[in-house]
Each structure stands twice: as structure tokens, then as C-alpha cells.
Amino acid sequence: MRILFPDSSSKNFEAGTTGLEIASDISRGLARNALLVRFNGRLLDLEEPLEDDGSIEILTFSDEEGRRTLRHSCSHLMAGAVQKLFPGTILGIGPAIDDGFYYDMRIPDFPGISAFEDIAEEMRRQVKEDIPFIRMEMSCDEALELFRERGESFKLELLDELREAGENISVYRHGDFVDLCRGPHVPSTGYLRNFQLLSTAGAYWKGDEKNPMLTRIYGTVFDSSKSLNAHLEMLEESRKRDHRKLGPELGLFAMGGEGGPGLAYWLPAGTIVREELESHWKKAHVKAGYQLVSTPHIAPAELWKTSGHYDYYHDNMYFLDVDKGEYALKPMNCPGHILIYKNSRRSYRELPMRLAELGVVYRCEKSGVLHGLMRVRGFTVDDGHIFCTGDQIVDEIQKVVRFALYFLRIFDFGYSIELSLMDPEDPERYAGEPEEWRKVEPALARALNEMGEDYRTVTGEAAFYGPKIDIKLRDALGRYWQGPTIQFDFNIPQRFNLTYVGDDGGEHRVYMVHRALFGSVERFIGNLIEHYAGNLPGWLAPTQVVILPITETQLEKADETGRIVSEAGLRCMVNGRNETVGYRIREAETGKIPFMFIIGEREAESDRVALRVHGEGDRGSMELDLALEIVKAGCRRPELPE
């Protein structure tokens, strides 16, 4: 048979040759790293004999499918170990996930993570034994028989569904362990040396709270101990950077307890961070052609009925009585901005009209989803709404994307873009005319293409009211977070009958785009804290310079220097506490204050300071003016966008 390789070379092999043998034929290294193959588009076990001509791709840990296969195989290994140690364990499902795997099981008398060492020990034993994973294909009835015998009630349920779907049934076995599984798997347990069990949690069977709760065990596996350790170190680093720990430690905000769940209280230092961020945001928006507006926190229920929120967002809203009428705290800013648009008859000459507001919204999130600043009940959306004509769409989208990327660049975030489109199979789900969608969706794609931005198209992920562009931001640890979002809305302009008068003198429906760049100021600051591990850029640092007189004798000089530094527009503090310099330096270092001016006898008599930079150390004694220039450069606010 003729096998075609990805580099378009080809070679003849005897029919029945396996992927592993082909890999060995190419190189020993590839054979060692190979985990599975893609043959004519299908993912197959390495040891599956290939019978026909076809194109082959040998997949390793550096391929997404390779990682998933390794991890999925490890979930089998783990479940097998659990079943051996806890007889009577019934299997749920055990998929690979980003960075690892889990397995949901009903485990009798499971003691929790204290069992991890025993489970890991059993897994290591089976790794050493290098037990092969064996694929078996069978009829649905045979599989039912097999799993009925083994008491796997959840698997029987899955088999019933598979039968309805008319799927082929395959089963994988290693040692005594048997699991219903589509595959593929790595050849044997020996591949799974570098695993780590991570955590345990409850999870409902099929994610439905009416179903029984199973025990979920999370773990991960890598291709080498080196990459496993790097991953574990990253997890450790994530814990250290947790904004819920760093934020209160650095005096930025307080949460929880008497203040109510999901509500942040910004302390003076944190408020400086907010104010700096918001002030830059406002300046940048004015420069980018937005008009700033401000809308109330409450509005009559009628407004929310018109917008539709009253019906479809009711559970997330807070209501109150005002003058016997029903009011609601705003969960979104769009209706307010719409009223501003509707305040007068709009001409095409006014478009595009861009309105922006740092609008505080309240949403009644379920208690279980609250998470530090990332998910709260009251937060500030850096909201913007663009009203424009159909001809302006491409240009406006490009402007917004560029603007969003500007904000990510300021903070050295990476990013990846997703374009979410409607599901053409199910047009009923969506608001607006299909022809509008057919016009706008390609315009979004065109906007991104023209800018040369890479993006992933996800069909069926559009909101019901319109297609959208989501930009995920990637932080210093390589983690992705919800970032800027740009959403078209065919629904709300219709509900409010938003129009403009065109150059033909007729009324036209206006196009509307919602966009938020930070998403929420609170969450974005949470991201910044973790991204920078608390070492915020100089311009955001609540205190930028600490002045440390070595002894009381230099206190007066320190105060005088402090005045000069403040007059230079920097936030500074004099720390003349009765403590050793070493102690006060330590306070400044742990407080993550970017710069220190240390003034001893030598400096005091010559208008010099000894500059110390956070995280770097002593930069030596220098003229105050020079030190000030260095600090100013380190605390300079970012340039406004073009």
C-alpha cells in the first residue's frame, strides 16, 4: 500500500503495517515520541494495522490530539487503580481536558485526597508493568452484556444512547480494567510515567443536579518529568499570584464577610489603581472618537420590558419599589445608551455615533459562581455602544479591534481572537432578519482578514441577538481570560425602533455594536494583579516612591525631598519610622513599591539619593534630579492610541 506523508513524500509499505512501524521506519526518535496516528483523517491507535493506501500523520505530545490521547489513557489508568483499591467503584466518564484529565466515579467509602498516595502508588506499579491497552470492537448487545456483568450501570446508560445514535461500539482493556471508549489510546501504560493526581471534587452524573453526585478526580500527565514539573510549578505560581490573596495583602480591596458576598470594597490604594486605569480609559476613548455619557443606576421596569431584559434576564436582576412603581438596578448599560441615542432624531451625518461609559451594573449571580474580582455581583463595565450605518460596519469593527489590541499591548497581554457566528442549521434561534446576518457576518470576517489578524471561527456560538468577536487575553503564565468583546445586536435596535434619517430623506434602521474592552474594571484589575504578580506597572502603583531616611537626622531632608517628588507628579511616602533601614526596605519590597530613595548622611549633604529599584536592588547614590528622571520614566502613563 502507498502511504503519503504530510511533507507530500510517499512510500510503499506492506498491507497490515502499523503506524508505529511506519514511525520506526522514519526515525527511532519519532517512534519513541509517537502516541497515535491520523490516517485518512481518522485518529487511530499506533498498533492498528493499516490496510489501504492513505495519508498518515504521526502525532506526538506536541500535537493537541497527542496530549489528549495521553491524558485520556491516563484517566483509564487512574480509574483502573481506583477500581482495584475500592472494589465496587462504578465508572462514569473520564475525558481529557485542557492540561489534564478527570474521571467521574461512584467510589464506595472514598476518603478523599488522603487516598491519592495509594492510588498513585498503584498507578506507578501498573506503569512499570507496561500493560498494553487493547482495543476490542463488539456489537452493542455484547457490550451491554459485558458491562452488565461488571455492574457498570452508568456505562449501560451510555450504551443505550450510543445504540440510538447507531454508533459502533469499542471497548478498551488494560489488565483487569475495561472501559467503553471510542479511543484511541497510547499503546501501553508505560507511556504514562509522568502523571500527577491533582484534586478531587463532586460532579453530577451528566452534569445534571437531579442525577447522583459522583466523585471526580483530576490529574494530569506529560511526556516528560521536566514538562510535568514545569506545569506543576506554573500551578504553584498561579496560587501565589491569586488576586484574592494579593489584593487584600497589598491593601487594594476587601471582599466578603459583612460587606456581602460578591461585592468589592476598594481601599484607598486600590482606588488609586482604579482611578488611574479609568482616567486613561476615558482619555483614550475621547481620542478614539467616543463621547462619554453617564446613566442612572436604576430605571423603571418598563424600560427593561422594552429592552427584553425583564423577561430573559429577570433572575439576574435586582428590583425595588419606587413611588409604587417597579424599578430595577441596571444589569447592563445598553438601554441607557439607547435612550441617549433616541433623545433626538438622528441624521446619517451624526454616524457613527460612539457612546461610552464606565457604568456600574448589578447582577444577581448565583452564590456558587462568585470568584474574587473575576465574578462579582456589582461591577463596572467599560461599556461602549456604536451606532452606525451598514456601510460603516467594516471600518468601525476594525477601529474597535485595533482599539482593544491597544489596551492589551499596554499591559503586555497576549491574545487570541474568536469570531462567533450563527448556526445555519437553526435560524429560528436568532433575532433579526437572516439577510442582516448574511450581510454582517462576512463584514466581521472581512474586517479581521483585512487587518491580518488570525482568528478562529466558531459556528453556532453567536449570541441570539447577533454575531460577535471575542478576544481572549493571555497572561504572563499563559492562561487565557475573557477579554475584549465586540457584539453585534440586531435585536435591541428593533425593540426600541432605533433609526436615522439617511441622505435619501428616509428612515433607516441603525446598526448597533456593544463593546467592552476590559469587560469589567474589577475583573481586569484582578487579571492585572495576577499577570504582574502584584508588581503593577509604575503608573498604576498606588505608591510609586518611598523615601527612607537612614536616621532621624535625615528626616527633615527626607520630607523636603518628598515635597519635590510630589511636585514632580509622583505618589510618594516618607517612611521615617523608628526601625532599621533594612526593616523599612523590606516593608517597601514586600509592599511591591517600585522605587525607593534612601537618604543617609552622605546623600543629605549633597542633594543626592541612593536609588533602589523594587526587585532589582541598589542602584547607587545619584543626583536627585537624575533619580527623579529614572522614576518618572518608570511611572510614565502609556501613550494614547494613534
Place this chain on the structure above:
RNA sequence: GCUGGCGUAGCUCAACUGGUAGAGCAGCUGAUUUGUAAUCAGCAGGUUAUGGGUUCAAGUCCCUUCGCCAGCUCCA
């Protein structure tokens, strides 16, 4: 919201099977006058999250409520 875990001083943590709540750091006072990440001493700090129950006796056992954490679900 659901399931599980947790809740002791501002923070980090002690207190054997129920038997007098304790330490370090932070805070305050004083001494010390300090040269690049912790000077020394003293003082103060608690209705053990909350309300109830069992007991001669509860931080410890049981129940309630609240909050936090993990996960599920949700996320216009």
C-alpha cells in the same frame, strides 16, 4: 442554586481521645540612631463566624444561619 470541605487575634497557624484558648508576624509603648529584605524589650489584642442543643464541663460532639474554598451548573 447543588455537592463536599473549611471557619480560633488584622495575618499565618497551635490547643492528645471533650477538661484553665496559645505562638510568630502585624499593632501600640519604650530603648536603640540604624547604609540596602526582619534591632531589642514590654504591652495590648478572643463571647473560638452565628444562634441553638447534648454534657458536670464544648474551640472540640449534634443541628441552624452566615461566610469562604473546590467542583458542578450558570454566564446577554
